Amino acid sequence: xxAISITEESTSRFITITENGQPLQLHYNDVGxxxxxxxxxxxxxxxxxxxxxxxxxxxxxxxxxxRVILLDCPGWSKSDTIVSTGSRSDLNAxxxxxxxxxxxxxxxxxxxxxxxxxSAVGFALANPEMVDKLILMGGGTGGPSAIVPMPAEGIxxxxxxxxxxxxxxxxxxxxxxxxxxxxxxxxxxxxxxANILARRDHLENxxxxxxxxxxxxxDYGARLHEIxxxxxxxxxxxxxxxxxxxxxxxxxxxxxxxxxxxxQCGHWAQWEHAEVFNNMVQDFLAR
Numbered sequence: 001x002x003a004i005s006i007t008e009e010s011t012s013r014f015i016t017i018t019e020n021g022q023p024l025q026l027h028y029n030d031v032g033x034x035x036x037x038x039x040x041x042x043x044x045x046x047x048x049x050x051x052x053x054x055x056x057x058x059x060x061x062x063x064x065x066x067r068v069i070l071l072d073c074p075g076w077s078k079s080d081t082i083v084s085t086g087s088r089s090d091l092n093a094x095x096x097x098x099x100x101x102x103x104x105x106x107x108x109x110x111x112x113x114x115x116x117x118x119s120a121v122g123f124a125l126a127n128p129e130m131v132d133k134l135i136l137m138g139g140g141t142g143g144p145s146a147i148v149p150m151p152a153e154g155i156x157x158x159x160x161x162x163x164x165x166x167x168x169x170x171x172x173x174x175x176x177x178x179x180x181x182x183x184x185x186x187x188x189x190x191x192x193x194a195n196i197l198a199r200r201d202h203l204e205n206x207x208x209x210x211x212x213x214x215x216x217x218x219d220y221g222a223r224l225h226e227i228x229x230x231x232x233x234x235x236x237x238x239x240x241x242x243x244x245x246x247x248x249x250x251x252x253x254x255x256x257x258x259x260x261x262x263x264q265c266g267h268w269a270q271w272e273h274a275e276v277f278n279n280m281v282q283d284f285l286a287r
Contacts, residue, residue, distance in 0.1 A: 006031055006059055008051045012078075017098030019074070019082075019091070026095055027078035031058055032067040036132070037108045038285070039096065040070045041116030043139070043267075044088075045173070046161050046203060047195035049077035053113055056274040057281070064282050069108075071096055073119070075209075081201040084209040088216040089142070092119035093126055100130065107132050109285055113270060114139040114242060118217045124227050125220065134231040135281060138242045138267045140250045143219030145243040154241030154267060162206050165196045176240045178266040224253025231257040232284045236265030236272065 011029040018024070029051055038061055042053040050070025051058075061068050073092045074082040084091050096119070100108065109132050112120030117139025124131045144150045151159075157173040170193055175181045196203065209216060231254045235247040244261065251259045260280065262273050270277045 006062065008055075014078070015099055015102055017095060017102065019094060019098070024074060024082070024095070024098075025080045026074060026099060027072040028099060029070040030067070031070070032062040032065075035065045035067055036285070037105050038066045038068050039100075039108045039110045040068065041092065041096070041110065041112040041119050042070075042073065042076065043114030043116055044076075044206075045114075045158055045177075046165060046170075046206075047192045049195070052077075052192075052195065053116075053268075054111075054270060057111075057270050057278055060278040060282065064286075066109075066285070069099075069103075069105075071099060073115070075202050075205055077195070077199070081199070081205050082209075083205045083212070084216060085212050087122070087218040088115070088209070089118040089122040089218045089220075090126070092116075093122035096123050097127055097130075106130065109133045109135070111135040111137075111270075111281065112139060113137045114267065115217065118142060118220075121220050121224070121227065122218065124229055125223055128226075128228055131229045133285060134227070134229045135234065135284065136231065136247075136250060137234040137269045138236065138239055139246075140233065141220040141224065141246065141253075142215065142217030143221050143246070143249070145245050147245050148243040152241055152243055154239075158241075159210070161196075162203050165193070165200075165203060167193050170196070176266070178268050178272050179236065179238045179264045180272070221249060221253060224250065225255060227254045228256070230284075230287075232280070233257055233259045234269050234277070234280070235259070235261050236267060236269050237261050237263045238265060239267045241267040 117136040
């Protein structure tokens with residue numbers, strides 16, 4: 001356990017960058033004092049944030065001596081809202097570059113879940129010199145599954161929740177989000193719904209973005225061979241949002257990569273198998 005209590009409030013920071021010639025305020029949490037920097041990028045579900053997605057994974061990394069930065073992507077949590085007319089993966093990558101430049105951070109490890117994985121790959125392709133190691137869970141490239149009809153079941157449920165944010169739609173999505181939904185409490189549902197409803201502008205702009213450009217996440221398949229960073233790919237066997245064969249595409253395409261699959265695991269490996277995940281990440285980063 002850390003000597004100092006780590007809370008979302010005590011680590012909350014804001015920074016303004018320039019995106020497409022306009023100021024854009026982004027929120028992030030900055031935990032740990034020094035050492036190598038680990039960036040964590042969250043997924044695209046309504047109400048998501050860096051802290052909400054990774055709260056089971058922060059303290060072990062800080063205790064191991066890393067500085068952890070959790071970025072709230074534009075359109076989520078306390079960051080400014082935005083309409084994404086192009087690649088959201090590339091947009092998030094540009095935002096991360098702006099934040100790291102402002103903080104004078106030259107090199108990072110990146111852990112990305114789902115959309116965060118797509119964005120981490122986008123960042124690594126645009127800024128190869130800034131990436132030490134990559135860890136991708138349930139994401140890394142857009143594009144179709146070769147096995148599962150697209151959009152996948154979970155993605156359809158995310159869309160329904162964005163269009164009609166009710167606790168019933170949230171439960172429908174979360175029931176397929178993780179393998180064992182019995183661990184999801186009513187308190188968790190209500191907290192997540194409150195996060196969702198707190199920023200209706202984010203919901204509206206996500207729907208608007210998808211109407212303008214249905215392919216929000218770039219298919220990086222043809223460029224994966226360009227990634228030089230050592231990469232750990234982690235997937236849930238039972239992922240109903242981004243099917244397992246997408247992980248195999250990443251393994252096939254990224255030259256210096258390895259692949260770990262959890263059985264009895266959905267789209268949230270870092271939460272569903274937190275202890276094993278945390279140990280695996282620390283071992284990989286220490287190599």
